[in-house]
Amino acid sequence: MKVIEAKGIEKIYNPNKIPVHALKGVDLEIEQGEFTAIVGPSGSGKTTLLNIIGGLDRPSEGSIEVGGKDISALSDNQLIDFRKDNIGFVFQAYNLIPVLTAKENIEFVMLLQNRSEAERNQRTNELLKAVGLEDKIDKRPSELSGGQQQRVAVARALASKPTFVLADEPTANLDSESTSNLLDIMAKLNQEENMTFVFSTHDQRVIDRAHRIVTLVDGKIDTDVRR
Amino acid sequence: MILKMSWRNIWRSPLRSLVVMGAITIGTWAIIFLMSFSFGMVKSYVNNAIRMETSHIQIHTPAFKEDREVGNLLPEAESKLATIKSSAEVEAATVRTILNAMLVAPKGTRGVIARGIDENEEIKVTEIDQQIVEGSYFGKGKNQVLMGKSLAEKLGLKIRKKVVLQFQNLDGEITAGAFRIVGLIDSGNKMRDDGSVFVRRGDLNRLIGSEKAGHEIAIFLKDAEQIQAKTAALKTDYSNDLIESYTEISPDIKLYETQIGTSFAVFVGIFMLALIFGIINTMLMAVLERTRELGMLMSVGMNKGRVFGMIVLETLMLGLVAAITGMILGWITIQYFSGSGIDLSSFSAGLKQFGMSTIIYPALDGAYYLQLTISIIITTLLASLYPAYKAIKLRPVEAVRKI
Numbered sequence: 322m323k324v325i326e327a328k329g330i331e332k333i334y335n336p337n338k339i340p341v342h343a344l345k346g347v348d349l350e351i352e353q354g355e356f357t358a359i360v361g362p363s364g365s366g367k368t369t370l371l372n373i374i375g376g377l378d379r380p381s382e383g384s385i386e387v388g389g390k391d392i393s394a395l396s397d398n399q400l401i402d403f404r405k406d407n408i409g410f411v412f413q414a415y416n417l418i419p420v421l422t423a424k425e426n427i428e429f430v431m432l433l434q435n436r437s438e439a440e441r442n443q444r445t446n447e448l449l450k451a452v453g454l455e456d457k458i459d460k461r462p463s464e465l466s467g468g469q470q471q472r473v474a475v476a477r478a479l480a481s482k483p484t485f486v487l488a489d490e491p492t493a494n495l496d497s498e499s500t501s502n503l504l505d506i507m508a509k510l511n512q513e514e515n516m517t518f519v520f521s522t523h524d525q526r527v528i529d530r531a532h533r534i535v536t537l538v539d540g541k542i543d544t545d546v547r548r
Numbered sequence: 549m550i551l552k553m554s555w556r557n558i559w560r561s562p563l564r565s566l567v568v569m570g571a572i573t574i575g576t577w578a579i580i581f582l583m584s585f586s587f588g589m590v591k592s593y594v595n596n597a598i599r600m601e602t603s604h605i606q607i608h609t610p611a612f613k614e615d616r617e618v619g620n621l622l623p624e625a626e627s628k629l630a631t632i633k634s635s636a637e638v639e640a641a642t643v644r645t646i647l648n649a650m651l652v653a654p655k656g657t658r659g660v661i662a663r664g665i666d667e668n669e670e671i672k673v674t675e676i677d678q679q680i681v682e683g684s685y686f687g688k689g690k691n692q693v694l695m696g697k698s699l700a701e702k703l704g705l706k707i708r709k710k711v712v713l714q715f716q717n718l719d720g721e722i723t724a725g726a727f728r729i730v731g732l733i734d735s736g737n738k739m740r741d742d743g744s745v746f747v748r749r750g751d752l753n754r755l756i757g758s759e760k761a762g763h764e765i766a767i768f769l770k771d772a773e774q775i776q777a778k779t780a781a782l783k784t785d786y787s788n789d790l791i792e793s794y795t796e797i798s799p800d801i802k803l804y805e806t807q808i809g810t811s812f813a814v815f816v817g818i819f820m821l822a823l824i825f826g827i828i829n830t831m832l833m834a835v836l837e838r839t840r841e842l843g844m845l846m847s848v849g850m851n852k853g854r855v856f857g858m859i860v861l862e863t864l865m866l867g868l869v870a871a872i873t874g875m876i877l878g879w880i881t882i883q884y885f886s887g888s889g890i891d892l893s894s895f896s897a898g899l900k901q902f903g904m905s906t907i908i909y910p911a912l913d914g915a916y917y918l919q920l921t922i923s924i925i926i927t928t929l930l931a932s933l934y935p936a937y938k939a940i941k942l943r944p945v946e947a948v949r950k951i
Contacts, residue, residue, distance in 0.1 A: 377847060377945040398851055405849020416844040420556035425549065432549045433849050481849070 409478030468499025576874025696741025
């Protein structure tokens with residue numbers, strides 16, 4: 322089943338000044354349960370593509386469907402609601418809410434979804450267990466290591482039961498051990514929950530674990546390899 | 549959760565938040581204390597004026613109001629007084645004979661108002677006996693006079709000395725009587741002390757040629773809240789007479805009473821203007837510092853309404869916590885001084901000139917706390933709009949990447 326279907330995606334920044342052609346007609350389909358790494362040199366358009374897939378940015382041309390729904394036609398507020406229910410985000414700089422504990426950070430999106438307290442508690446505990454942070458439940462981000470914060474971020478991304486998870490260079494700020502732990506957790510969630518993961522990365526350790534590697538060069542897909 | 553986040557966000561930069569909250573607290577405290585002090589002064593002035601000068605209600609003939617002629621007597625003054633005194637709302641009432649007179653002393657003369665009073669009834673209305681600082685209230689013997697201490701000093705007079713009061717009688721002829729000074733008064737109102745003397749009404753009436761004469765009935769009510777109703781009732785009962793409440797007799801009192809409300813609005817306005825810029829500055833910094841976080845919140849599904857609400861809530865809590873602290877401190881200060889009062893003896897000369905007491909008892913009506921709270925809520929809400937607008941104008945895709 323197709324989770325993401327991008328057709329003829331073009332993205333031009335500053336169209337009226339000095340135009341920058343970031344994406345030049347990208348076609349990409351991602352199936353349910355794929356563990357995909359989008360790689361390429363700096364400036365190749367990885368982050369732009371991820372932003373468009375994640376509904377954070379709009380393509381200049383082309384269409385993007387997520388779970389069969391064309392999101393390029395949605396308004397800003399509809400996009401926010403769409404992201405809340407369908408997409409989990411993992412950011413390079415973790416981006417946890419500093420004033421909330423690990424548990425509250427994970428619960429946050431579920432609260433936005435108006436889930437019941439019982440459901441929130443159950444899901445939060447499951448996810449904290451899955452990322453191995455049951456003992457850090459009441460810790461704030463400042464009391465956690467980088468690796469632990471990124472594991473909380475993964476748990477948060479999954480809390481809303483999204484259609485897929487987008488991770489923008491998730492291991493860029495982590496040491497080897499934390500990277501390995503994080504990849505183990507994401508691989509396990511991918512296998513056990515059939516969760517779809519899409520990464521943008523430079524990190525060879527991530528690339529080595531991916532099942533599919535899409536290489537972008539100069540805003541175009543250069544290679545698309547399934548393993 | 550948003551409430552919790554907003555509260556915790558305030559304390560992310562404790563020093564910055566405390567500086568703003570401190571400014572709001574001190575400002576609120578200052579307004580409350582300043583206003584309670586002003587209210588205390590006005591209350592002192594109004595109470596003094598009512599007790600010493602106007603009482604709650606006065607009755608004259610309309611002609612007396614225009615011209616204080618001896619002949620403008622209040623018809624059937626004593627029978628009216630008896631009826632009024634029997635009324636349940638009335639604490640005390642008295643009749644006065646009032647004449648423009650010339651006070652002749654060995655060292656000079658002065659134009660004064662000679663007030664002929666019924667010695668036993670008058671003290672229930674004006675408490676004049678308690679203002680005697682030298683000598684005593686009326687005793688045995690005829691033609692006794694009470695006068696202001698300051699006037700006596702100007703004219704070189706002392707207790708037991710004699711003065712002559714000269715005025716017109718009901719026949720239009722000049723008449724005079726010699727009066728012995730039995731008491732010197734310090735009412736706290738220098739203008740009044742310098743311009744009036746008090747004698748027995750019987751003595752004055754005998755000199756003008758009418759035992760029953762009276763120009764004025766002064767009424768003191770049990771409850772000041774009844775003034776308007778009682779004034780209206782008396783106007784109906786005595787339609788030929790001029791019935792006036794203290795605010796009609798002394799428009800300056802009314803002016804003071806209304807002016808204080810205007811002063812409050814001006815003080816609050818100035819404070820709120822300063823407050824609005826302080827809050828905007830603080831909250832704008834807070835929003836700009838959290839650009840990436842706000843971008844993340846919108847990325848994961850927090851809609852613009854909720855982001856807007858969070859910033860507004862944060863601002864509101866910042867303002868309200870500080871304002872409530874300021875109000876509590878203000879209330880405690882008022883409670884502390886309301887018992888002993890604030891002693892302004894060092895400014896007594898100036899205060900007496902304006903008919904105010906030297907000890908001011910600060911007081912503030914509960915309604916003003918409410919008004920101030922509403923003003924702060926409105927100001928804080930207004931101040932939060934721009935930072936909240938800036939927050940929702942952030943584009944998540946750019947904000948999450950902001951360092």
